[in-house]
Amino acid sequence: xTVTEIGKALTGNRLYDGEVVFLTRTGIWSETIDAAAVALExxxxxxxxxxxxxxxxxxxVTEAYLIDVERRNGRVRAQHIRERIRALGPTVRQDxxxxxxxxxxxxxxxx
Amino acid sequence: MYRYDExxxxxxAERVAQFRxxxxxxxxxxxxxxxxxxxxxxxxxxxxxHAYMLRVAIPYGTLSARQMRRLADVADKYDxxxxxxxxxxxxxxxxxxxxxxxxxxxxxxxxxxxxxxxSGNCIRNVTTDHWAGAAADELADPRPVAELxxxxxxxxxxxxxxxxxxxxxxxxxxxxxxxxxxxxxGLRMHANDKGExxxxxxxxxxLGRTPLIGFTVRNFLPxxxxxxxxxxxxxxxxxxxxxxxxxxxxxxxxxxELGEENFRAEVEAEFNRQxxxxxxxxxxELERISAYFAAPDFxxxxxxxxxxxxxxxxxxxxxxxxxxNIAAHRRDGYAIVNISLKxxxxxxxxxTSDQMRSIADLADRFSFDEIRVSHHQNLVLPHVKQDDLxxxxxxxxxxxxxxxxxxxxxxIIACPGLDxxxxxxxxxxxxxxxxxxxxxxxxxxxxxxxxxxxxSGCINACGHHHVGHIGILGLEKKGVEYxxxxxxxxxxxxxxxxxxLGPGFSGDEVPDAIExxxxxxxxxxxxxxxxxxxxxxxxxxxxxxxALYAPAQRQ
Ligand code: SF4
Numbered sequence: 046x047t048v049t050e051i052g053k054a055l056t057g058n059r060l061y062d063g064e065v066v067f068l069t070r071t072g073i074w075s076e077t078i079d080a081a082a083v084a085l086e087x088x089x090x091x092x093x094x095x096x097x098x099x100x101x102x103x104x105x106v107t108e109a110y111l112i113d114v115e116r117r118n119g120r121v122r123a124q125h126i127r128e129r130i131r132a133l134g135p136t137v138r139q140d141x142x143x144x145x146x147x148x149x150x151x152x153x154x155x156x
Numbered sequence: 157m158y159r160y161d162e163x164x165x166x167x168x169a170e171r172v173a174q175f176r177x178x179x180x181x182x183x184x185x186x187x188x189x190x191x192x193x194x195x196x197x198x199x200x201x202x203x204x205x206h207a208y209m210l211r212v213a214i215p216y217g218t219l220s221a222r223q224m225r226r227l228a229d230v231a232d233k234y235d236x237x238x239x240x241x242x243x244x245x246x247x248x249x250x251x252x253x254x255x256x257x258x259x260x261x262x263x264x265x266x267x268x269x270x271x272x273x274x275s276g277n278c279i280r281n282v283t284t285d286h287w288a289g290a291a292a293d294e295l296a297d298p299r300p301v302a303e304l305x306x307x308x309x310x311x312x313x314x315x316x317x318x319x320x321x322x323x324x325x326x327x328x329x330x331x332x333x334x335x336x337x338x339x340x341x342g343l344r345m346h347a348n349d350k351g352e353x354x355x356x357x358x359x360x361x362x363l364g365r366t367p368l369i370g371f372t373v374r375n376f377l378p379x380x381x382x383x384x385x386x387x388x389x390x391x392x393x394x395x396x397x398x399x400x401x402x403x404x405x406x407x408x409x410x411x412x413e414l415g416e417e418n419f420r421a422e423v424e425a426e427f428n429r430q431x432x433x434x435x436x437x438x439x440x441e442l443e444r445i446s447a448y449f450a451a452p453d454f455x456x457x458x459x460x461x462x463x464x465x466x467x468x469x470x471x472x473x474x475x476x477x478x479x480x481n482i483a484a485h486r487r488d489g490y491a492i493v494n495i496s497l498k499x500x501x502x503x504x505x506x507x508t509s510d511q512m513r514s515i516a517d518l519a520d521r522f523s524f525d526e527i528r529v530s531h532h533q534n535l536v537l538p539h540v541k542q543d544d545l546x547x548x549x550x551x552x553x554x555x556x557x558x559x560x561x562x563x564x565x566x567x568i569i570a571c572p573g574l575d576x577x578x579x580x581x582x583x584x585x586x587x588x589x590x591x592x593x594x595x596x597x598x599x600x601x602x603x604x605x606x607x608x609x610x611x612s613g614c615i616n617a618c619g620h621h622h623v624g625h626i627g628i629l630g631l632e633k634k635g636v637e638y639x640x641x642x643x644x645x646x647x648x649x650x651x652x653x654x655x656x657l658g659p660g661f662s663g664d665e666v667p668d669a670i671e672x673x674x675x676x677x678x679x680x681x682x683x684x685x686x687x688x689x690x691x692x693x694x695x696x697x698x699x700x701x702x703a704l705y706a707p708a709q710r711q
Contacts, residue, residue, distance in 0.1 A: 060183065061253065062208075062255065063203055063206070063208040063252070065205070065206060104183075104188075107203060126632075126636075131205050135206070135575035135576055135585075137589065138503075138575075
């Protein structure tokens with residue numbers, strides 16, 4: 046049976062190039078949403094947020110915030126279209142961004 | 157074209173060095189994001205959804221071939237091989253890295269370009285008629301005044317921290333192509349009985365959350381008083397503008413709250429109170445600047461070119477392009493070439509680096525080294541000999557730049573929207589693309605006639621949806637995009653703000669809705685001379701509402 050986990054992931058834009066990144070379980074920032082740590086409960090979500098504040102403070106990302114996601118079959122999908130577009134690249138230039146270099150999410154932006 | 161003097165060169169170079177230092181300090185962690193953000197914005201560097209975005213100023217939309225080539229090189233070296241021309245006659249790059257920005261700015265400064273005052277609460281890039289200096293209907297080239305205003309407003313200490321951003325547009329022609337009534341200040345040139353030129357000063361127009369048409373505060377201001385008068389307006393604004401509420405901070409709200417008469421009285425009082433600026437210097441300066449904008453060495457040519465007329469008669473595609481994309485030039489034997497950046501299904505305003513280079517080459521060879529950017533997100537070769545039109549068209553066509561749709565249904569204005577923009581509530585480009593495909597048949601577009609479809613991805617209205625004959629505003633409800641349609645807007649001489657037609661539509665429904673609106677127009681119009689806007693103004697929204705909403709209600 047496929048389990049869908051609903052929770053939150055932490056995202057930001059990398060300071061030096063603005064690239065969209067997601068915080069992973071091991072505490073590094075990954076370019077792909079599938080690698081994101083998904084926090085299912087408020088406590089772990091608060092812990093993620095704390096790590097976000099630390100990452101802003103030591104200038105890895107410009108800002109860090111939680112987004113609603115669901116994880117299914119090891120793939121993470123953002124709930125909001127804005128975040129899906131961030132995790133893929135522009136829908137009108139599928140030759141550019143994460144969707145073109147193998148780091149995109151496993152979903153369509155508008156589905 | 158205006159050329160930098162020694163002071164301009166030094167100033168821009170210093171600014172690049174300053175930014176390089178700021179960026180380095182940010183990257184090393186010495187500056188926090190909070191500290192750095194206002195600094196990067198002062199240099200046109202935004203952070204968007206996928207990367208940093210750099211907005212480069214193109215003063216009054218005028219470019220030389222050399223500058224266009226440099227923009228192409230920047231697109232290749234620092235971006236992904238393309239750029240986006242905006243409704244403010246600027247260019248934006250979407251994939252910029254902070255660590256490379258100072259080098260990019262240094263390369264721009266070599267061709268007298270920068271990104272200063274393209275963001276922040278200051279006087280932004282002064283915009284003007286994209287046919288300035290070429291249009292047949294023009295009284296005089298407005299660009300010397302636009303340049304004077306640029307110099308006056310650049311880093312003006314009194315106007316660097318205004319309540320909100322401030323946009324000025326200038327036109328020297330009776331037919332307004334610069335949307336002067338929907339800017340914070342719009343200036344329109346008039347001539348008096350003696351043939352002297354003066355300026356109608358329009359204040360308080362604007363789009364965004366509260367769209368308003370500006371009002372004329374002075375009908376005919378002598379040119380010599382221009383800067384003093386504008387300073388008076390800026391002072392009244394600086395003093396009374398609302399700094400407590402971002403949404404009420406634009407000058408249009410001040411005008412609205414004070415009332416036109418009180419606002420005018422305040423400005424006139426301030427104008428009379430000011431020691432007049434040194435008018436002699438100003439006139440002298442204006443003359444110095446004007447010399448840069450002297451008309452190019454036009455040849456004396458017959459009114460009509462035989463070569464051109466033969467090509468026109470023989471080649472229907474060329475003829476169609478001429479009818480749609482060529483405008484009358486002030487000099488016999490010349491023409492204004494409008495280059496559509498709206499190919500069927502394309503992204504409005506986007507140009508690849510190769511396209512930029514091909515346009516630069518054309519400007520070099522055929523248009524006295526001049527290119528213009530229009531606020532419709534198209535480009536212009538302002539001074540092409542009729543004899544050369546066929547050659548120019550062939551090159552444009554080979555570069556996918558000859559779509560014959562200027563001012564027609566396919567010539568859609570669209571902001572970047574949710575595909576790039578962090579403020580967006582919905583995507584705008586895909587909507588433009590589907591409508592463009594739906595109306596791909598150029599014969600049909602020309603049968604429909606002048607039609608301006610403008611799309612914004614949020615209430616900030618960078619896509620000027622309020623002044624589209626058909627305006628489309630992208631919004632969201634619970635994470636789902638939907639679109640509101642307005643009808644009856646115009647940014648031309650008879651400017652008006654469109655009004656909402658009815659309940660919104662999903663993205664998939666929009667093209668059908670537009671189709672229904674256009675079909676209704678064709679049914680209702682009293683012949684081909686009655687334009688879309690004419691019909692809206694005569695018949696109102698009723699027939700369109702009926703066609704769009706009644707069938708669903710009847711079901
Ligand atoms: S209108 Fe909104 S979505 Fe479009 S570019 Fe402006 S801020 Fe972004």
